[in-house]
Amino acid sequence: MIKPGRSNPLWLAFVLHRLSGVVLALFLPLHFYVLSLALTSPAALDNFLAFSDLFVVKVAETLLVLLLAVHLFGGLRLMAMEWLPWTDRQKSLAAASVALGAGVACMFFLKVI
Amino acid sequence: MLDVRLYLLQRISALIMAPLVIGHIAVMIYAVQGGLSAAEILGRTQGSLWWMLFYGLFVIAVSVHAAIGLRVVVHEWLGLKGIALRLFTSFVFVVLLALGLRAVMAVTAG
Amino acid sequence: MNTSNTSASLNVSVWRGTSDGGEFRSYQVPVQSNQTVLDVVTWIQQRIDNTLSYRFACRVGMCGSCAMTVNGEPRWTCRTHVNNVTENATLEIAPLRNLPVIKDLTTNMDPFFDKWIKAGGVHEPSALRNDPMVPVNPESKARKVASEGVECINCAVCYSACDTVAANPDYLGPAALQRAWTLVNDVKHNGKNTVLSAVSESGGCHNCHSHGSCTRYCPVELNPMKAVAGLKKSTVLSLLRS
Numbered sequence: 447m448i449k450p451g452r453s454n455p456l457w458l459a460f461v462l463h464r465l466s467g468v469v470l471a472l473f474l475p476l477h478f479y480v481l482s483l484a485l486t487s488p489a490a491l492d493n494f495l496a497f498s499d500l501f502v503v504k505v506a507e508t509l510l511v512l513l514l515a516v517h518l519f520g521g522l523r524l525m526a527m528e529w530l531p532w533t534d535r536q537k538s539l540a541a542a543s544v545a546l547g548a549g550v551a552c553m554f555f556l557k558v559i
Numbered sequence: 560m561l562d563v564r565l566y567l568l569q570r571i572s573a574l575i576m577a578p579l580v581i582g583h584i585a586v587m588i589y590a591v592q593g594g595l596s597a598a599e600i601l602g603r604t605q606g607s608l609w610w611m612l613f614y615g616l617f618v619i620a621v622s623v624h625a626a627i628g629l630r631v632v633v634h635e636w637l638g639l640k641g642i643a644l645r646l647f648t649s650f651v652f653v654v655l656l657a658l659g660l661r662a663v664m665a666v667t668a669g
Numbered sequence: 670m671n672t673s674n675t676s677a678s679l680n681v682s683v684w685r686g687t688s689d690g691g692e693f694r695s696y697q698v699p700v701q702s703n704q705t706v707l708d709v710v711t712w713i714q715q716r717i718d719n720t721l722s723y724r725f726a727c728r729v730g731m732c733g734s735c736a737m738t739v740n741g742e743p744r745w746t747c748r749t750h751v752n753n754v755t756e757n758a759t760l761e762i763a764p765l766r767n768l769p770v771i772k773d774l775t776t777n778m779d780p781f782f783d784k785w786i787k788a789g790g791v792h793e794p795s796a797l798r799n800d801p802m803v804p805v806n807p808e809s810k811a812r813k814v815a816s817e818g819v820e821c822i823n824c825a826v827c828y829s830a831c832d833t834v835a836a837n838p839d840y841l842g843p844a845a846l847q848r849a850w851t852l853v854n855d856v857k858h859n860g861k862n863t864v865l866s867a868v869s870e871s872g873g874c875h876n877c878h879s880h881g882s883c884t885r886y887c888p889v890e891l892n893p894m895k896a897v898a899g900l901k902k903s904t905v906l907s908l909l910r911s
Contacts, residue, residue, distance in 0.1 A: 456881040457832070468632060471625040471651075478658035484601055485665035491597040498595050507591075511584065518580045521573050524879060528570075528898045536881065536894075550584060558591040563904045566875035570905075631876075635836035 459540040463520045466513035473510060501559075508555040516547035565627050572624040579617045604666045611667040618659030626652035679755065681709055683721065684763040688770045693761065706739050706746035706754065710762060710774065723774035730888065733824030737774050738763040743829040745888040765829040767842075781825050781844065788845035788873075789864035795857050805856055815854035818847045818896050820889050827883035827893050839872035843883035843893035846874050850896035853903060865900075865907045874900040 483491035497503050523543045527536060561569070590599070604610045630648040633639045639647060677700040682693040696713050707725055714721040725735035730748040737746050739754050740761050751760065768776035785791075796803060805812055827843040828834060834842045841849075849868050852858040868874045874897050883893040 454881060454885055456879060460878050460880050464632065467625075467628050471629055471655075474621065474625065474655055475658055478655075478662040481662035482658070482665045484597060485661075485668075488597050488601075495595045495597060498591075511587065514580060515584065518577065522577060525570060525573065527879060528901045532895050532898065536879075554584070554588050554591070557588050561875040562871045562873065563869035563875055563908050566901065567905055567908065635833075 455537045455540055459520060459523075459544070462516060462544065463524075466517040466520075469513055470510070470517060504555070504558050507558060508551055511554040512547060512551035515550040516544055519543035519546045561627070561631060565630075568623055569627045572620040572627075575620045576617065576624065579613065579620070582613065583617070601666060605668070607667055611663060614663045614667065615660065618656065618663055622652050622655040622659060625655055677758070679709065679751065680759045681713065682759070682761050683710070683713065683774070684770075685721070685773050686770070687772055691770075691773075693763075700751075700758070704751045706737070706744065706749045706751060706760065706762065707735050709751060709760060710737075710746065721774070722772040731822065733822035736765055736824040736826045736829065736888075738765060738829065743826040743886050745824055745826060748888065765825055767829050767831065767834045768825065776825075778825060781823075781828055781842070784841045784845040785823075785848055787867065788841045788849040789852065789860060789867035790845055790848040792852070793858055793860035793863070795859040803857060811854040811856065814899070815851045818851040818891055818893070821847060821851075821891060822889060824888060826886050826888055830882040830886040832880055832882060833876060833878050837872075837876055840876045841868065841872055841874070843877075843897065846877070846900055847891065847893040847896040849874075850900050853900070862907070865904050868900050869904045869908070874904065877901070 480491065480494055483494065498507065520540070520543050523536075523539050526539075527533075533539070590603070626648050629651050630644060633647060634644055678697045679700055681696045681698050683696060685691050685694050696717055698709050698712050701708075707728065710721070710723050711725075714723065723735075723737070725747060726732040728735075728747045730745055733745070735746045736743060738744075739746065739749060740756060742754075743765060744754070746762075754760070762774065764770045764774050765776045768778065768780060771777050807813075807816070821844060823844065825844065827847075831840075831842055834840050846868060849864045852864050853861050858864075877894070877897045879894055879898070881894045884891070884895070887893065
C-alpha cells in the first residue's frame with residue numbers, strides 16, 4: 447500500500463551492509479568450529495579442507511570474501527560520513543565502496559580457482 | 560535500539576577490525592593458492608604469539624561488533640526488546656567469544 | 670479557479686478509513702492545467718464527497734500541514750503538481766506513513782511533536798528580556814550549521830519517509846533530531862548538554878542507518894541525514910569529555 451523510496455542508492459547500500467553482516471555473523475560459529483578441529487581432530491580438519499577443492503565451494507568462499515569486503519568498505523564509508531568533514535557525494539562513495547569490495551573478491555577468486 | 564555507548568562500542572570495534580580484516584583477506588588470497596591443508600595452515604600459525612594476538616584481538620572485536628549488530632537486526636525485524644533483547648546481545652557475545660577464542664587457541668597454541 | 674478545463678479526467682484513489690482499517694476508493698477528477706495534488710483532494714471533497722477528511726492551511730508551502738503519501742511517496746501536496754507525479758493519469762493518495770490515522774488523509778501528529786520535545790527541541794533561552802542582546806555573527810561556523818536546518822516547516826514528510834522509524838517506533842526520527850542539532854549549534858540556546866543527552870538515549874540519533882530518505886524527500890531541501898551525523902559525532906565527543 448504505502449511504499450517508501452526503494453530506488454534510493456543509499457537504501458540499497460544499507461540493505462547490502464545489513465545482509466552481509468547477518469550472513470557473516472551466522473558463518474562465524476561454523477568457521478570457528480572448523481578451525482577448532484585442529485585441536486580435537488586434525489584428520490577431520492583435513493577431510494573438511496578437502497571440500498575446498500570443489501569448484502562450488504570455491505564460489506561460496508569467494509561469495510563470503512565479497513560479503514566481508516563489501517561490509518568492510520561500506521562500514522568505512524559510514525564512519526567517514528559520521529566522523530570526517532561532510533561531503534554530499536555519499537551515493538558515489540557508496541558505489542565506490544561496493545566496487546572496491548567486488549574488486550577484492552575478484553582477486554581472491556582468480557587466486558583460488 | 561542503540562544508545563551512545565553501544566554506538567561507540569560498535570564503531571570502536573569496527574575501527575579495530577578494519578586493518579585486521581584487510582590483513583585477513585590478504586592472508587587468504589596468499590594462502591589459497593595451491594589449495595588448503597591443515598599442515599599448511601598450522602605450520603604458519605602454531606606457536607606464533609603474533610598470530611595469537613592478531614586473531615585474539617580480531618575475535619574479541621568481532622564478538623562485540625556482531626552482538627551489537629544482530630541486536631539492532633532482531634529489534635527491527637523481529638521486534639525483540641527489553642530484557643530479552645539484552646539477553647540476546649549477551650548470548651551472541653559470549654558464544655562468539657568462547658567459540659572464537661577456542662579456535663584461536665587451536666590454531667596458534669603449541 | 671482555472672478555466673482551461675478539458676474532457677480528460679484523472680483516476681484518483683483515495684484512502685478512506687482510520688488506523689483500524691479502511692480501503693482505497695476511486696474518484697474521477699477533471700484534468701486542469703496547473704493542478705496540485707491538494708487541488709485534486711479539495712475538488713473531491715467539495716464536488717463528490719464532503720465527508721472526506723484532510724488537513725491544509727496556507728496552500729503555499731509555509732505551514733507544513735498538507736503532507737500526504739502520493740503514489741507511494743511522501744509529499745507536500747500544495748506544492749506538488751499533478752503533472753509531475755501522475756503515472757498514466759492515475760493518482761493514489763494516502764495519509765502519511767508512520768503516524769496513526771485519525772480519519773482518511775488526516776494523521777495524528779502527536780507522536781511526531783512529542784518526539785520533538787523528547788529530543789530537547791523546546792527552546793531554553795540563555796538570557797531574559799531585560800538582558801543585553803547577545804550578538805550573533807551570521808558568518809560563524811556554528812551559526813551557519815544552525816541556519817542549515819532552521820527552515821524546517823514540520824510537515825513530517827521526512828518522518829514518514831524514514832524506514833528506520835517504520836522498523837523502530839521509538840526512534841526520534843529525522844525532524845526532531847535535526848531540530849536538536851540546530852539547537853546544539855545555536856548560541857542563544859541554553860540547554861546544549863540537555864539536548865545532547867536527550868538524543869543519546871536508546872531511541873536517539875545513534876539508531877539512524879543513513880538511508881537518506883529524509884534528505885531525499887525534504888520538500889524544503891534540508892539535509893537531516895547530515896544533521897544526524899553531526900549529532901552522532903558531538904554526542905560521542907561529549908561522552909568522552911565527561
